[in-house]
Amino acid sequence: MSRLERVITIPGKTISEKILSAHSGTDARAGDIVIADVDFVMGQDGTSPLAIRALQEMGVDAVFDPNRVALVMDHSSPSPIEGVSALHTIMRDFGKKTGCRIYDVGEGVCHQLIPENGHVVPGDLMVGCDSHTCTYGALNVFSTGVGSTDGAAAMASGKLWFKVPVTMKVTYTGELQPGVYSKDLILDLAGRIGVDGATYEAIEFHGPVIDAMSIDARMTISNMAIEVGAKAGLMKADAKTLAWFEGRGGRVPAPVDPDDDAVYVRELVIDASQITPQIAKPHAVDNVSPIPDVVGTPIAQGVLGTCTNGRLEDFRIATEILRGKKVHPDVRFIVAPASKRVFLDAIAAGYVSDLIEAGAVFVTPGCGPCVGTHNGVPSDGENVISTANRNFKGRMGNSNAFIYLGSPATVAASVIAGKITDPREVV
Amino acid sequence: MKFQGAAHKYGRDIDTDVIIPARYLNTSIPEELAKHCMEDLDPEFVKKVQPGDILVAEENFGCGSSREHAPISIKAAGVSVVIAKSYARIFYRNAINTGLPIMESAEAVAGISNGDKVEVDADTGLIMNLTTGATYQAQPFPPFIKEIIEKGGLIEMVKDKLAAQSS
Numbered sequence: 001m002s003r004l005e006r007v008i009t010i011p012g013k014t015i016s017e018k019i020l021s022a023h024s025g026t027d028a029r030a031g032d033i034v035i036a037d038v039d040f041v042m043g044q045d046g047t048s049p050l051a052i053r054a055l056q057e058m059g060v061d062a063v064f065d066p067n068r069v070a071l072v073m074d075h076s077s078p079s080p081i082e083g084v085s086a087l088h089t090i091m092r093d094f095g096k097k098t099g100c101r102i103y104d105v106g107e108g109v110c111h112q113l114i115p116e117n118g119h120v121v122p123g124d125l126m127v128g129c130d131s132h133t134c135t136y137g138a139l140n141v142f143s144t145g146v147g148s149t150d151g152a153a154a155m156a157s158g159k160l161w162f163k164v165p166v167t168m169k170v171t172y173t174g175e176l177q178p179g180v181y182s183k184d185l186i187l188d189l190a191g192r193i194g195v196d197g198a199t200y201e202a203i204e205f206h207g208p209v210i211d212a213m214s215i216d217a218r219m220t221i222s223n224m225a226i227e228v229g230a231k232a233g234l235m236k237a238d239a240k241t242l243a244w245f246e247g248r249g250g251r252v253p254a255p256v257d258p259d260d261d262a263v264y265v266r267e268l269v270i271d272a273s274q275i276t277p278q279i280a281k282p283h284a285v286d287n288v289s290p291i292p293d294v295v296g297t298p299i300a301q302g303v304l305g306t307c308t309n310g311r312l313e314d315f316r317i318a319t320e321i322l323r324g325k326k327v328h329p330d331v332r333f334i335v336a337p338a339s340k341r342v343f344l345d346a347i348a349a350g351y352v353s354d355l356i357e358a359g360a361v362f363v364t365p366g367c368g369p370c371v372g373t374h375n376g377v378p379s380d381g382e383n384v385i386s387t388a389n390r391n392f393k394g395r396m397g398n399s400n401a402f403i404y405l406g407s408p409a410t411v412a413a414s415v416i417a418g419k420i421t422d423p424r425e426v427v
Numbered sequence: 428m429k430f431q432g433a434a435h436k437y438g439r440d441i442d443t444d445v446i447i448p449a450r451y452l453n454t455s456i457p458e459e460l461a462k463h464c465m466e467d468l469d470p471e472f473v474k475k476v477q478p479g480d481i482l483v484a485e486e487n488f489g490c491g492s493s494r495e496h497a498p499i500s501i502k503a504a505g506v507s508v509v510i511a512k513s514y515a516r517i518f519y520r521n522a523i524n525t526g527l528p529i530m531e532s533a534e535a536v537a538g539i540s541n542g543d544k545v546e547v548d549a550d551t552g553l554i555m556n557l558t559t560g561a562t563y564q565a566q567p568f569p570p571f572i573k574e575i576i577e578k579g580g581l582i583e584m585v586k587d588k589l590a591a592q593s594s
Contacts, residue, residue, distance in 0.1 A: 046452045050495055053455065057582045059589055075449070083453030131493040131517055147495040147521035149581045195440055196487035200516050229490065231516055284440060371449040371492075392444040392491060394467035399448075 012259020014167040015234045016202040019142040019256055023125040030166040030263070038068075039251075040119050040126040041154045044110045045073045046371075047129035049087045050148035052094045055156060064158035066099035070119060072110035073103065074366040080374040100155075108339025108365040111135040111223065111307035116341055118250025122237035127154050132307050132389065134225045138218035139244070140237035140255055142202075145226060165202040165231045166265040167258075172209035174273030179424035181317070182217040183309060183387065183407035185209070186224040187278035188270075191288030199229030201265060204258060209272040210235060215244045216313035223308045224389050227285040277423055280405040283393040291410065291422045300382035302333045302415035304360070304408055305368045309387035310338030312345050314408040319351040321412035321426050327359030328418030334376040335360045336368025359415075372397030385414045428528065428549040428577065430507035431557075432480035436541040437468065439485035443518065446489065446497040457503035460496050464504040478505040481545050483536055485511065489518025498527040508547050510554065510565075512536050523572050526580035530554065535563035549573070 013021065017028055024034035041063075043051050048071045055061070063069045071091045079085040088105075095102035103113050110128065113119075115136055120126050122140035127133065131145035146160070154160045172185065190197075203225050210218065218235055225233025235241075237255035245253055277291040304310070304318050315337070327333045335355060337343035343365050346352050356362065363369070369376035370388040377397035378384050384396060384403045391403035406414070409423035416426075445468040447460055454460065465472040482501060488511035489497060498521050501509065508528040522529045528549050535554040539545055543558040552567035568576060578584040 046449065046492075046494060046496075050455050054582050058585045076453070081453050087453065087455075129493055131491065133493075145493040145517050147493055147517060147524060149495060149524035150520060153581065153585070195490055196513065196515070199487065199513065229487065229515060372444075373449050373452070390442075390444070390491065392442045394448050395444050397448070397450050399445075399467035 011263045012261035014202065014262045014264065015140070015204055015256050015258050016142055016165055016167055016232060019123065019125050020162060020164050028164045030164050032164045033161060034164060035159055035161050036125055037158055038127055038154050038160055039124040040114065041069050041151060042110055042114055042126070042128035042130070042133065043071045043148070043151055044075050044130050045077060045084070045087055045091060046075045047148045047151065049090050051129055051152040051155065052090055054149050054152035058152065058156065060156045061097070063098045063100050063155045068158070069098070069100035069155050070114065071095060071100060071102050072107065072113055073105050074109050075371055076373040077105040077366045078364060106340060106364050108337070108342065109307045109310060109367055112311065112338035112342065115139055116248065116339055118245065118248030121245060121250040121253040122241060123254030123256045127151065127160060131226045132223055134230065134233050135219055135223040135307060137225060137233040138215065138222035138235050139241055140235060142232050142234065144231050165200060167202045167204055168198055169204050169206060169264040169267040171207040171267070171269045172205070172272045173207055173269060174209065174271045175212070176209060176272050179409060179427045180275055180277055181407040181409060182213055182220045184275055184278045185272060186221045187280050187288050187405065188275050190224070190227050190280065190286045191278065193228050195228060195284060195286045197228045201230055202232040202234060203230045204234050211238065214313055215240060216311040219311065220308055227389055277407065277410055279410065279420065280391055282391055282402040282404065285389070285391060285405065291420070294404065294420050295422055297383060297404070297420040299331060299385045299414055299419060301376060301378055301384045302331055302411045303369055303376070303384060303386035303388060304411055305336030305338065306370045306388040307338060308389040309408050310336055310342065312342055314387065315346045315351045316349070318408045318412040319354045321409060321423070322358040322416065323354045325358055325416050327415045330418050331415050332376065333360045333415045334363060334369055336363045336375065337365045340365050369396055371395065385411050385420060387411050429546065430479060430481065430528065430549070431544070431546045432477065432507055434481050434483045434539045434541060434543045434545050435472065435476060436483040436539060440487045440490055441468065441484050442491035443489060443494050443497040444491055447494065447500040452494065452496055455496065457499050460500035461503035464500040473504055476505050479507045480505060481547065482506045482509045483511070483539050484509070485536060486513045488514050490515035493517045495521045495525055498522040498525045502527045508549065510535050510539070510547065523575055524581040526576050526578070528576050530565045532563050532565035535565060538563060
């Protein structure tokens with residue numbers, strides 16, 4: 001390389017900068033504001049009605065491409081109350097009018113359905129009217145949550161403005177110990193950097209621990225990137241990612257790797273071998289402790305499911321602990337598969353009958369009781385142990401209840417004992 | 428744009444689930460949402476707040492869900508402007524898009540107590556604590572954000588622009 005070439009060499013790009021460059025036709029760098037083409041737009045039953053109203057008020061009666069817009073009824077589904085029934089009707093009518101895809105009651109959680117049905121592929125840019133849209137970062141998709149008005153603008157035009165985020169790089173070295181899962185890694189990260197530790201930033205997750213994980217496990221980590229304020233939680237697409245997309249009918253993947261000389265705002269290297277099962281205690285996701293600090297806390301309800309931990313691997317982990325055992329008589333164990341596909345696969349694998357025999361109560365594939373609209377609102381003073389992603393006060397519909405977050409293994413071990421239990425005792 | 432009112436001050440990480448719990452998202456009518464604003468954190472909030480009053484909070488205001496019902500309920504409850512040390516990303520965009528003015532100033536938040544009379548000039552970014560006499564300088568809105576808020580939100584702005592194109 002000549003001296004001149006060295007002088008004019010410009011630094012490499014992160015995954016975010018590359019995807020936003022490709023979708024905006026610009027040389028996008030952190031800090032730039034770009035108008036970009038989005039590959040897909042999604043809304044759920046809490047947010048879609050407002051987006052539909054926004055479109056109506058704007059005088060827009062079509063979406064930019066009906067094959068690239070989907071609305072999902074998952075948060076309160078089937079409807080528990082007439083107000084929600086009316087909102088669902090608005091969504092169904094919008095689907096008929098515009099031809100966009102409607103996932104009606106029982107199909108599952110939006111964040112499972114969008115990738116499962118091939119609506120996104122590696123290298124895509126997509127927005128969803130739900131904060132956990134960052135989930136598909138695990139699949140090398142720059143996906144982020146927006147409000148209904150932004151979602152409406154994207155549905156109408158196929159475009160949206162983005163501020164290109166700086167990126168924090170998190171590298172996991174070592175290997176996960178028995179009883180420790182991807183959920184424990186992301187809870188540990190929330191404990192380290194706090195609920196606003198990556199606000200306005202993207203995170204890239206790298207290292208041999210991520211490489212060794214299944215797609216299901218990776219999605220748990222990216223799902224919770226928003227819980228530290230991040231705009232996206234991105235991973236590289238590897239052979240596992242590409243194999244996962246085979247047969248899903250999606251577009252041709254265009255995987256995006258970061259450049260070796262990409263510029264990161266900061267880098268964190270974490271030895272995963274040192275991480276133990278983690279619990280987020282009420283009422284904040286960063287109020288995290290290693291599990292020994294809370295072992296013995298009595299629980300009244302356990303929850304397995306949600307967009308964080310409602311996939312087949314989560315069912316396998318829980319079933320291996322619960323098979324042949326019984327849920328404690330003072331505990332209600334609510335299980336919500338992330339999608340109908342997951343439900344069918346779990347039935348075929350025998351997990352569902354094992355879990356029901358153990359005392360699990362299955363509810364409709366969807367968000368389950370996570371967001372407090374239905375399916376298991378806790379009573380005053382009750383403690384809940386859940387595989388979900390948020391334990392805010394009132395989250396599950398009662399501000400006088402207490403929510404603890406942990407891995408599927410921690411929840412399974414705890415519902416047997418009737419108190420928070422270290423899963424390393426049972427795996 | 429100038430706003431004046433009494434300060435209602437809260438802590439850090441005020442999340443969208445306490446601003447408007449999901450159990451009330453069975454409607455998108457602003458006045459209905461306003462009835463439950465901040466209910467799980469301070470059930471007295473909607474009784475105390477007077478039209479024009481100012482919501483003051485520490486870091487990471489509006490973290491959590493993407494629900495636009497959060498800024499809508501705050502605005503419909505009568506709050507004229509929010510002053511916080513920092514905002515969660517999605518809430519920041521949603522507030523602008525729904526026409527809820529928001530200011531970022533750690534100094535102002537530190538210097539304002541619950542109940543203080545406060546005046547905010549969104550055009551200059553000047554925040555005056557009329558009770559103590561102290562003044563603070565926040566960033567004024569950039570022009571395109573100012574335009575959205577002055578129109579009352581992104582929808583109104585788009586409508587105006589579409590109408591201008593067709594006339």
